[in-house]
Amino acid sequence: MPDASLEAFxxxxxxxxxxxxxxxxxxxATSTKEDxxxxxxxxxxxxxxxxxxxxxxxxxxxxxxxARVLSHEMGRFANWVPVASFFGTSMLGPVLLEFGNEEQxxxxxxxxxxxxxxxxQGYSEPGAGSDLASLQTRAVRDGDKYIIxxxxxxxxxxxxxxxxxxxxxxxxxxxxHDGISFILFDLRQPGVTISPIQLISGASEFCQxxxxxxxxxxxxxxxxxxxxxxxxxxxxxxxxxxLSGGTGGGGERPQAKKGPVPAPTSALAExxxxxxxxxxxxxxxxxxxxRIAQNEMDALCFGLTLKRSGEQAKxxxxxxxxxxxxxxxxxxxxxxxxxxxxxxxxxxxxGWSGDEFTPLDIMETRGWLRSKxxxxxxxxxxxxxxxxxxxxxxxxx
Amino acid sequence: xxxxxxxxxxxxxxxxxxxxxxxxxxxxxxxxxxxEDPVGFSKALWKEMAELGWxxxxxxxxxxxxxxxxxxxxxxxxxxxxTLSPYPFLSSVVLAGGAIALGGSEAQKQEILxxxxxxxxxxxxxxQETGRFSPWAIGTKAEKAGDxxxxxxxxxxVLDGHVADHLVVAARTSGSSGEExxxxxxxxxxxxxxxxxxxxxxxxxxNAARVALSDVTVTSSAVLGEVDRGAEILNAVFDRAxxxxxxxxxGIISEVFERTVTYLKEREQFxxxxxxxxxxxxxxxxxxxxxxxxxxxxxxALRALDEDRPHASRVVSAAKARCSDAASLITCEGLQMHGGxxxxxxxxxxxxxxxxxxxxxxxxxxAFHRDRFARLTGF
Numbered sequence: 001m002p003d004a005s006l007e008a009f010x011x012x013x014x015x016x017x018x019x020x021x022x023x024x025x026x027x028x029a030t031s032t033k034e035d036x037x038x039x040x041x042x043x044x045x046x047x048x049x050x051x052x053x054x055x056x057x058x059x060x061x062x063x064x065x066x067a068r069v070l071s072h073e074m075g076r077f078a079n080w081v082p083v084a085s086f087f088g089t090s091m092l093g094p095v096l097l098e099f100g101n102e103e104q105x106x107x108x109x110x111x112x113x114x115x116x117x118x119x120x121q122g123y124s125e126p127g128a129g130s131d132l133a134s135l136q137t138r139a140v141r142d143g144d145k146y147i148i149x150x151x152x153x154x155x156x157x158x159x160x161x162x163x164x165x166x167x168x169x170x171x172x173x174x175x176x177h178d179g180i181s182f183i184l185f186d187l188r189q190p191g192v193t194i195s196p197i198q199l200i201s202g203a204s205e206f207c208q209x210x211x212x213x214x215x216x217x218x219x220x221x222x223x224x225x226x227x228x229x230x231x232x233x234x235x236x237x238x239x240x241x242x243l244s245g246g247t248g249g250g251g252e253r254p255q256a257k258k259g260p261v262p263a264p265t266s267a268l269a270e271x272x273x274x275x276x277x278x279x280x281x282x283x284x285x286x287x288x289x290x291r292i293a294q295n296e297m298d299a300l301c302f303g304l305t306l307k308r309s310g311e312q313a314k315x316x317x318x319x320x321x322x323x324x325x326x327x328x329x330x331x332x333x334x335x336x337x338x339x340x341x342x343x344x345x346x347x348x349x350x351g352w353s354g355d356e357f358t359p360l361d362i363m364e365t366r367g368w369l370r371s372k373x374x375x376x377x378x379x380x381x382x383x384x385x386x387x388x389x390x391x392x393x394x395x396x397x
Numbered sequence: 398x399x400x401x402x403x404x405x406x407x408x409x410x411x412x413x414x415x416x417x418x419x420x421x422x423x424x425x426x427x428x429x430x431x432x433e434d435p436v437g438f439s440k441a442l443w444k445e446m447a448e449l450g451w452x453x454x455x456x457x458x459x460x461x462x463x464x465x466x467x468x469x470x471x472x473x474x475x476x477x478x479x480t481l482s483p484y485p486f487l488s489s490v491v492l493a494g495g496a497i498a499l500g501g502s503e504a505q506k507q508e509i510l511x512x513x514x515x516x517x518x519x520x521x522x523x524x525q526e527t528g529r530f531s532p533w534a535i536g537t538k539a540e541k542a543g544d545x546x547x548x549x550x551x552x553x554x555v556l557d558g559h560v561a562d563h564l565v566v567a568a569r570t571s572g573s574s575g576e577e578x579x580x581x582x583x584x585x586x587x588x589x590x591x592x593x594x595x596x597x598x599x600x601x602x603x604n605a606a607r608v609a610l611s612d613v614t615v616t617s618s619a620v621l622g623e624v625d626r627g628a629e630i631l632n633a634v635f636d637r638a639x640x641x642x643x644x645x646x647x648g649i650i651s652e653v654f655e656r657t658v659t660y661l662k663e664r665e666q667f668x669x670x671x672x673x674x675x676x677x678x679x680x681x682x683x684x685x686x687x688x689x690x691x692x693x694x695x696x697x698a699l700r701a702l703d704e705d706r707p708h709a710s711r712v713v714s715a716a717k718a719r720c721s722d723a724a725s726l727i728t729c730e731g732l733q734m735h736g737g738x739x740x741x742x743x744x745x746x747x748x749x750x751x752x753x754x755x756x757x758x759x760x761x762x763x764a765f766h767r768d769r770f771a772r773l774t775g776f
Contacts, residue, residue, distance in 0.1 A: 264708055269776035283776050293767040296774065297715040304693040308400035315401050325686050388685055389678035393658050396672050 003065070010069050017077045025078045040082040040115075049084040050093065050113045057097075058110030087119040087157065088112035090242040092165050092184075095235045099182075099223045108184065120187070122152040122166030122209065123232070130383045132167070133176050133229065137211065139168035139183055141218065146170075146183060148214040154377065158194050158207035161187055165235075166216075171226050182228035185216035201369035202352070236379065237323050243378045244306070244326030268292050268337065272344045291340050295333070302329055324391075328384035331374035338368040400696045406472050412449065413476040420445075421482040423745050429483065430602035436560050437604040438483045447516025452490055456498055460506050461514035466703035467637060471644035471695070478648020481752055483603045485520075487645075488557035489513055491638045493520030493565045496582060500622030500630040505584065509563055521561035523552035523585075523608045524631065530761045532635060533577050533628065537610065539568035545616040546570075548583060551609050554759075558606030559596040561587060566610065570625050577628045582621035589613050601755040602748075636710055639717045639760045640698045646720035646756050647688075647695050650727045653749045654688050657681065657731040664736075671734075680730055687723040694719050711773045718766035724753040725763075 020042050022035040043049065046060060051067040053059020062070060074081050083089075093112050096105055111117040128134045137150025148168060158164070164187050171179030187194070193210040223231050269283065269292055276285045283289040306326060341364055342349045349365050351357030375381040389395045402410060420442055429437055446452060454470045456462025463469075474486050494513050497505055497520075512518030527534045537550025548568050558564065564585040572579025587594050591613040597605045622630050658681055661672035671677055698716035701709035728750040732739040739746045761769065 264711060264774050266774050266776060269771075269774065273776065282771070289771055289776065290764065290767050292776065293771040293774075294718075297718055297767065297770055298690075300712070300715050301690040301694040301719050304400065304697045305690050308693040308696065311399050311401045315399075317401060325689060328682075329686055329690075382679065385679040385682040386675070388682035393681055393685060395658070395661060395678050395681060396670050 006065055006069060009066050010073065013070060013073055014077075017073060021078050025080050027077075027079050029079070031080050036080060036082075039078070039080070043082045044114045047113055049082055049115065050089055050109075053093065053097070053109065053113065057105050058113035082115070084112055084115045085118045085157075086242065087121055087161075087165075088117065091121065091235050091238050092119050094238050095165075095182075095231055096222065098234065099231050103219065104184075104222060117163050118157070118161045120155050120158045120161035120164050121235075122155060122164045124152060124154045126151055126153045126208070130380050132232065133180065135167055135169055135180065137166070137168050138172070139170050139181060139216065141170075144218045146185075146216040146218060146221070148183070148185070148211045148216060151208060151210045153197075153206075153208045155194075155207045155209045156205050158187065158209050159196055163187055164209070165222075167228055167232055170228075174226060177229040179226050180228040180232065181225055182222045182231045183216045184220040184222065185214065189214060191215075199370065199373070201366040203366070239378050240323040240327035240384075243374075244323065244330035266292065266296050268295060268340060268344070271341060275344050275346065275348070288340070288343060291343075295337050295340055298333055298336075302333060305329075324379075324384040324387040327378060328375075328381050328388070331381060334374050335371045338364075338371040342368050400693060400700075402472065406469055409469055410472045410476065413451075413473040414479075416446070416449070417476050417480045417482050421477075421480050421484070423481050423748060426481045426483055426602060426748065437557075437602075438485070443484055444516035446484060447514065451486075452516050453514030455490065456494065456510055456514055460510040462510070467640060467699045468696075468703050471641060471699045474641050475644045475648035475651075478645035478752075479652040481649075481748055485557045485560075485604075487638060487641060488522070488561070488604075489518075489520040491641050492522035492556065492634055493561070493563070495634045495637050496522060496565045496621060496630050497584075499633055500582060500627075505621065509584075512562075518562050519557060519560050520563050520565065521555050521558040521606070522565045522567075522634070523555045523558060524567040525554050526550070526552060528553075530759065530765060531575075532631060533580065534574050535567055535569050535580055536574045537566070537568040539570050539581055539583065542614055545614055545619070546581075546583065548585070548610045548613045548615065551607065553605075553607055554597070555594075555606045555608050557604045558587075558594055558608050559604060561594075563587075564592075564608065565621060566608070567627055567631065568610075572625075579625050580627040580631070581624045582627040582630060583615055584619045584621055585610070585613060585615060589615070599755060601752040603752070603755070635760060636713050637702060639766075640695070640702055640713050642756055642760055643691075643695045643698065643713075643716040643720040646724045646753065647691050649749055649753050649756070650688055650691060650720070650723050653727050653731040653746065653753075654684050656746065657684070657727075657734050660735055677734060680734075684727050684730060687726060691716075691720050691723045708773070711770055714761075714766040714770040714773065717761060718763040718770065721757040721763040721766070724757050728753040 022039055023029060024031045024035045025039055047053065047055060047058055048060050048070060050058070051060035051062040051070050052064060055061035089112060093109060096108060112119070123132055125135045125137060137148065137152065139146040139148045152166065163184060165182065165184050168181055168183050169179055170181040173179070191212040191214040195208050197204050197206045197208055199206070272283050272285070272288060272292055276283055276288065278284055283292070345361065345364065348357065348361050349368070351361055351365060353362065390397070450463050451473055453462035454465045455467060458464045470486065470490070477484060477486065490513070494510060497509055509518060509520070513520060524532070524535065526536060537548065537552065539546040539548045548566060550568060552566070564587050566583045566585045567580055568583060569579055570581040585592060591611040593609040595607045597607055599605050621627070661677055661681060662670060664671050694712065694716045698709070698712045701712045732746050732750055735744060735746050738744050
């Protein structure tokens with residue numbers, strides 16, 4: 001149903017894009033750094049890195065429908081779209097909008113939109129693993145500051161981050177979940193030590209972070225003192241939703257009924273064709289073909305489930321299945337996909353480095369190793385199953 | 398089309414749910430089974446369902462239908478899955494009725510579909526000849542005889558064949574078994590000389606028959622669609638039947654899942670409710686995911702067929718494979734979690750297990766549809 005005001009927004013937007021998007025960023029062109037920088041500047045000024053956030057916090061102030069139009073037109077118009085750090089946009093931002101006070105929103109949200117501050121997440125601690133609430137990092141009030149001591153682990157991107165949103169224990173005598181506070185502080189200060197962690201895949205985006213008498217401004221405590229667990233849980237929901245977004249197969253795209261229909265393709269099947277060859281027009285290895293078909297269908301079903309859940313939410317039919325299901329399924333699906341890809345490539349999958357392996361081979365092999373972390377990070381698959389059992393199915397403790 | 402039910406579809410669902418829970422709870426199937434009812438369902442109730450418009454849902458208004466789609470029919474059949482209602486939606490409406498709607502002449506449609514929509518005429522499609530679903534493995538021969546045809550062969554698992562007023566028979570007018578070309582569909586009156594229909598006794602206590610055809614002669618007006626080109630109709634009919642059967646499976650697995658979760662919350666052992674055990678919790682949570690995935694893909698498959706989408710068959714295969722695997726997992730887990738009581742005839746879970754297995758192996762199991770999906774995707 002074409003909506004008149006939405007169409008007006010679209011034509012204004014297209015006009016603006018025509019006027020502002022540099023030629024080198026249009027499809028088919030090769031972009032230059034200067035153009036990307038200037039385009040990013042213009043884009044940020046409109047609040048378009050976070051189009052649905054309110055304008056007073058630096059966002060675009062668009063409705064969800066307008067944001068969809070923006071995303072569609074940008075995809076059509078430019079081959080490079082500026083994005084803000086996802087820890088700021090996908091996790092801290094929504095939590096600040098819900099729980100932050102006016103001063104905190106005004107101070108932090110615009111700098112997320114403008115990509116000025118890179119955030120990281122201080123949740124997991126050494127020895128605690130999935131048991132997030134068993135954290136030991138202490139924050140002790142001292143005048144208008146908190147003094148923080150302890151250590152966080154699996155801190156994604158800490159070595160490139162400016163600030164951290166951190167779970168700290170502010171009442172060691174309270175029950176496990178009741179003495180935790182959610183505090184924001186600057187990572188670029190004395191007393192912070194950041195050590196990258198090497199993974200089985202060779203590289204890593206994870207760090208361990210140590211705090212020794214590190215200072216946080218008391219005004220950067222979000223929500224209530226010792227009430228941080230509520231915020232932590234809400235943030236985890238945003239995290240799960242984010243982690244499950246990228247790996248689904250998606251529903252079929254709408255296609256015109258007339259005219260030649262391009263055959264559906266499967267990247268996994270393409271890889272298999274290259275490595276295994278064909279027999280009578282079908283992948284030569286029947287058992288692998290079966291596993292590939294299974295994985296492709298699972299991805300299709302998962303994409304449709306995400307789509308349905310979104311539509312249910314839009315139609316006001318409750319929250320749909322918990323985001324835990326999406327996190328769980330996206331992780332397991334991606335791991336299985338990586339396993340199949342390894343089988344398909346055989347010995348070519350076993351290279352670690354060196355000229356006899358293509359860069360793609362090595363990337364995919366390391367991707368397989370890295371995928372093992374999918375069902376551990378952001379809450380293990382077992383934690384997600386517990387959440388579903390308890391919160392969705394209401395099974396007893 | 399969206400993956401949430403429209404207002405109209407929700408109304409249909411409500412009506413179906415209320416009617417079926419009231420009129421055909423699972424005791425209804427048990428009564429039919431235990432009394433060895435010769436029909437296997439109540440013709441009077443089927444007439445009532447037809448009067449509610451259900452038998453005519455996918456047919457055009459000029460034969461008395463509602464002119465709606467599979468999405469609407471799926472809503473009803475899903476509810477049938479929840480109550481194990483043995484009514485002839487698949488056999489009469491989707492399979493044989495669908496073949497007539499797609500391939501029939503105006504006269505054939507008026508003559509047969511009008512009665513079907515009223516709940517007065519029952520139909521069956523006789524195509525299968527092998528155990529494992531293999532749609533073109535048709536050896537039944539139809540040879541030219543005078544101005545008509547003479548048909549000989551044997552058909553298995555003809556759904557509701559024992560009560561059908563008209564059979565749609567797939568026979569070979571050319572080519573040999575396994576080939577897609579050369580199949581012709583015929584309308585056969587089961588009382589014709591040489592046609593013997595024997596009811597089969599199946600694990601799901603529902604209705605299938607063996608149809609033996611020995612020199613059955615029909616006139617050329619009995620041909621449905623074009624000679625040698627029956628597979629075109631069958632392809633479309635099988636897609637629809639597969640999607641509708643998947644909708645029934647969604648009803649089955651949703652019901653079994655919900656009953657099992659309730660049981661986990663109530664049953665006590667070792668002094669605690671068994672739902673506190675993590676080993677069972679995790680498996681229940683996995684079943685929940687399977688149900689959600691099945692629901693989404695089946696809704697999309699039904700809509701894809703209604704919208705005549707170019708890759709609808711792919712989604713149908715994804716739906717049937719998903720439902721077959723999920724039905725097997727969930728009914729087996731449901732039974733296991735019910736423990737000893739699950740093994741008794743008195744507990745309903747076993748009836749769901751049997752019906753689910755029948756549905757799983759009908760119109761292609763998960764492996765069949767993975768192969769088909771791969772072919773349709775080009776690998």
